[in-house]
Amino acid sequence: MAEQYIDYDKAKEMLGNLTKNSEIEVFGPVKKGNDTFISKLNQNSELSFDYFITVNSIKEALLPRFEPILKYRINHNGVTLEDLPPVKPLVVFGGRPCDASSLPLMKKLFNWDFKDEFYLERLKKVIIITIACDEMDENCFCTSVGGSPRNETGSDVLLERVCSTGWKAKAISEKGKNFLKENSNFFNAKLTPEKGYPKIAEKDIPVVFDSKKIKTWIENNFESPLWEEFGANCLSCAACTFVCPTCHCFDITDDASMWKGVRTKNWDACTLPYFTKHASGHNPRSQSYQRYRQRISHKYSYYIDLFGQVSCTGCGRCSRVCEAGVNILDILKRIDKEATKGGK
Amino acid sequence: MKELIAKAKELLMNKEVDLLIGYQSAGEKKAKPLLIKNPDDADKLVFNEYCLSNLVTYLNRPDIKALSKVAVVAKGCDIRAIVVLLSENQLVREKIFIIGMTCDHVMSPDGTEENIKCSYCKVRNPHLADVVIGAPIDERISKETVVRHEDIEEFNKKTKEEKWNFWKEELSQCIRCYACRQVCPLCYCERCIVDFNNPQWIDTRSNPRGNFAWNIVRALHLSGRCIDCGECERVCPANIPLMLLNRSLQEEAKDKFDWEAGFDPEAQPPLTTFRKEDDEEFIR
Numbered sequence: 001m002a003e004q005y006i007d008y009d010k011a012k013e014m015l016g017n018l019t020k021n022s023e024i025e026v027f028g029p030v031k032k033g034n035d036t037f038i039s040k041l042n043q044n045s046e047l048s049f050d051y052f053i054t055v056n057s058i059k060e061a062l063l064p065r066f067e068p069i070l071k072y073r074i075n076h077n078g079v080t081l082e083d084l085p086p087v088k089p090l091v092v093f094g095g096r097p098c099d100a101s102s103l104p105l106m107k108k109l110f111n112w113d114f115k116d117e118f119y120l121e122r123l124k125k126v127i128i129i130t131i132a133c134d135e136m137d138e139n140c141f142c143t144s145v146g147g148s149p150r151n152e153t154g155s156d157v158l159l160e161r162v163c164s165t166g167w168k169a170k171a172i173s174e175k176g177k178n179f180l181k182e183n184s185n186f187f188n189a190k191l192t193p194e195k196g197y198p199k200i201a202e203k204d205i206p207v208v209f210d211s212k213k214i215k216t217w218i219e220n221n222f223e224s225p226l227w228e229e230f231g232a233n234c235l236s237c238a239a240c241t242f243v244c245p246t247c248h249c250f251d252i253t254d255d256a257s258m259w260k261g262v263r264t265k266n267w268d269a270c271t272l273p274y275f276t277k278h279a280s281g282h283n284p285r286s287q288s289y290q291r292y293r294q295r296i297s298h299k300y301s302y303y304i305d306l307f308g309q310v311s312c313t314g315c316g317r318c319s320r321v322c323e324a325g326v327n328i329l330d331i332l333k334r335i336d337k338e339a340t341k342g343g344k
Numbered sequence: 345m346k347e348l349i350a351k352a353k354e355l356l357m358n359k360e361v362d363l364l365i366g367y368q369s370a371g372e373k374k375a376k377p378l379l380i381k382n383p384d385d386a387d388k389l390v391f392n393e394y395c396l397s398n399l400v401t402y403l404n405r406p407d408i409k410a411l412s413k414v415a416v417v418a419k420g421c422d423i424r425a426i427v428v429l430l431s432e433n434q435l436v437r438e439k440i441f442i443i444g445m446t447c448d449h450v451m452s453p454d455g456t457e458e459n460i461k462c463s464y465c466k467v468r469n470p471h472l473a474d475v476v477i478g479a480p481i482d483e484r485i486s487k488e489t490v491v492r493h494e495d496i497e498e499f500n501k502k503t504k505e506e507k508w509n510f511w512k513e514e515l516s517q518c519i520r521c522y523a524c525r526q527v528c529p530l531c532y533c534e535r536c537i538v539d540f541n542n543p544q545w546i547d548t549r550s551n552p553r554g555n556f557a558w559n560i561v562r563a564l565h566l567s568g569r570c571i572d573c574g575e576c577e578r579v580c581p582a583n584i585p586l587m588l589l590n591r592s593l594q595e596e597a598k599d600k601f602d603w604e605a606g607f608d609p610e611a612q613p614p615l616t617t618f619r620k621e622d623d624e625e626f627i628r
Contacts (some may be wrong), residue, residue: 032517033583034454039517055581056519065519065550105441138371232379235401236521240582253541253548262550272522274539287407323527323579324369325376 004180004187006159008049009168011093014186015047018091027052027061038094049094052135057102057317058095062122063267069118070263087118090126096180098142098315100130100154102245108307109248118224124339127179130155131167134199136291139316141329144209146197149316158235162193200273208329209336211300211310216341218301222293226338230296230331233288233324238269240318242324250276269292296331345391347477348417352386355415355426357525365402367395377402387432391417391477395449397574397599399528401426401436401523415627417439419450423570424606425529427472432569432616433588434532444470444480450522453578461574464491468518487607490598493591515555518583520548524562524576524586538562559589567593568615571606 006014018026019041029048030039036051038058058287071082103280107123110116133140134150142148154159156176159167167185171177180187221227241247251268254261268275271291277283312328319327348366354358355361368378368388377392379402380386403409418426424442429435446469449462462598466489468481485491503512522538525531538546538558546561547554562576563586577586597603601614618627 035583037517037582054540066554208387233377235405235526236525237526237579238521239523239579242519242521243581253544255544255547255549267520270520274535288405321581323523323575325370325397 001310002167004184005162005166005189005191005314006169007189007191009152010166010186010189011049012047014183015041015091015093016043016173019043019045023257024089024091026063027058027090027092038068038092038099049131050188052137053096053133053317053320054094055317055321056243058092058099058128059102059247059314061090061092061118061246062103062106062126063250067118068262068263071261071264073260075259075311086127087121090122091129093129094158095111095128095130096133096189096315097130097149097151097153097155097158097315098126098133098140099245099314101142101147101151103128103154105303105307105309105311105313108309112306117292120190124316127175128155128177129157129179131161131313132233134161134197135203136200137316137320139319139327139329140205140314141316141332143205143316144203144207144332145211145310149198149200149205150202161197163191164193164194170225175231185204209332210339213339215301215304216330217335217342218297220336221291222297226334227293227343228289230334231326233326234271234288234292235324236271236273236288236291238267238272239321239323240328241269241271242267243321244297244319245313245315245317270298287323292326296328300332316335345389346377346392348443348445349386349476351477352389352415352491352542353383355441356381356383356386357480361413361415363408364415364503365408366443367397367399375450388416389417390398391445393436393449394455395419396450396575396578398422398425398452398529398575400429401575403429403440404529404532411439413439413441415443417443417445418444418470418473419447419464420470421447421571421573422529423470423472424467425573427531427609428530428569428613431611431613442470442475444473444476444477446470446481448481454522459574461572464489467607471607472605493595495588496556496592498597499588499592509571511556512552513561514584515586516552516561518584519552519582520550520555520558521581523579523581527575527579528566529573529575530566530571531562559584560587563589563593566590568597568601569605570594570604614618 015026015028017022026041027038028041029036029051030045031048035055036048037056038054063187068084071084072079073082110119152172157179158170158172162168166189171178249268249270250265253265253266274283285294294315299311319329346490348441352364354362355467364380366378366389367375369390372377375390377397377399378388380549399416400418430437449458466485466487468483470476471524546557574587582587603614620628622628
């Protein structure tokens with residue numbers, strides 16, 4: 001097939017068209033203030049394509065902030081379970097390669113000891129249209145965790161910028177191929193690739209730490225006083241974990257009245273003070289640095305033990321969103337340095 | 345800056361404080377908190393118009409509260425939080441050393457213009473401090489000036505329905521990360537009402553009901569207490585204009601009780617006290 005291009009106008013038209021179909025859910029980049037967010041689109045959404053990276057990740061499309069997992073009614077015959085709304089096909093447009101590469105990681109987890117039918121069903125039905133990176137900032141470090149600005153992992157379609165108003169499309173998966181075929185009337189823009197695009201290459205984002213060394217250091221240094229330093233500024237909110245493409249913890253709550261109820265899966269975060277509070281009153285992670293240690297250790301040590309991969313895509317969102325100035329890259333570089341110095 | 349670093353070194357070297365909380369550079373036009381115990385680290389301290397964080401919030405953290413004495417670098421607006429915490433018996437005055445900074449203004453969070461809160465600041469010169477650093481600065485408005493916020497006046501012109509739709513849209517974006525709560529120097533409850541689960545007073549789902557409940561509870565618990573530092577709005581990862589709520593409540597407190605929080609440590613906050621001559625029957 002000939003090369004396929006799409007420009008801003010056609011992308012807007014395509015997403016607008018998809019949004020009209022109530023049988024699918026569409027997520028795309030929407031501007032708010034100075035920032036861009038991946039949001040669920042409706043007819044009034046104002047799309048924006050001139051952004052470096054969205055504040056949030058595409059996680060929300062596949063793992064909603066809250067999601068009913070059980071509904072019931074009680075009457076004099078007993079308890080009846082009610083049907084849950086069916087998972088609709090999804091289109092997620094505008095994430096970066098550091099978003100999409102989280103999906104195979106998350107799949108391992110949600111396919112592990114318990115099959116999370118909600119996540120897996122969405123994953124089956126989603127089309128991930130990723131826009132390769134054309135910019136970077138001091139918080140980016142995808143290459144240190146095996147990614148790159150044009151990494152294809154997890155995407156169905158990868159768009160690469162060829163000029164200031166459009167992209168060249170590349171199908172990565174079968175799903176992606178079909179999507180391009182079905183929407184070929186939008187992927188037929190006549191664009192002339194301009195000089196100077198793409199603006200960044202893989203070598204622009206240097207590898208700055210060795211994740212193997214970091215894992216070993218974490219294993220040997222649970223009690224290191226450095227953790228206190230790393231977590232010193234942390235105020236224990238969940239902003240970092242909620243914008244993270246790979247943080248996936250959730251809490252289950254029940255909302256019940258006399259005759260009906262709904263059980264819901266809600267985002268939760270290891271950085272919040274009450275995450276590990278026991279019924280006894282004891283909290284094994286009572287201090288903020290202990291909670292922050294958990295966040296880093298989970299991504300760079302425990303997840304590797306379980307699934308053979310670092311659970312971080314190097315997007316840097318946690319650092320950008322942290323107004324207390326906790327910077328994951330600074331911390332990982334410091335651990336790398338310590339590990340090199342200490343030899344273990 | 346020299347004076348600040350010298351004072352910090354002196355305090356840490358003489359073991360007058362266990363910990364010092366100040367600012368360090370976080371790159372061009374950015375600053376972030378710096379928590380230090382070692383006098384040698386004092387050289388990292390900075391103070392400039394990008395020092396937005398209200399560091400007083402750290403004084404509530406349990407591990408910091410457990411220390412015998414802590415020094416905090418604070419602008420006048422931040423000191424207002426200390427005043428409220430003192431009047432609510434949350435801090436022991438002797439356990440904190442306030443390094444008050446004179447401050448003409450800080451920048452907006454995006455670093456492009458003067459922060460809006462500075463246009464009506466009444467405490468460019470610290471009103472409660474153990475040491476004041478920086479040359480005195482002319483106040484732009486007097487303590488008696490009644491501040492009216494244009495954005496609230498504008499907002500109040502909206503119809504009920506418009507207001508409802510505005511907040512419905514804004515609050516639908518709340519992801520319940522509680523950054524607003526965690527950063528607030530006056531949100532110090534050991535167990536926040538939203539963390540109670542037996543019974544579950546507040547819906548923890550990030551749905552309209554849950555988000556309205558949470559954000560209204562948060563704002564109401566700050567009524568007559570909020571000192572306008574703007575930290576909740578600055579840290580909100582969903583860019584929700586939380587100060588619109590907070591400032592409305594500040595104006596209510598001014599109109600109903602002639603009260604502005606955070607100026608006088610001796611004064612009794614209106615919502616924690618009562619007077620026999622109160623207009624309202626129910627409270628007498």
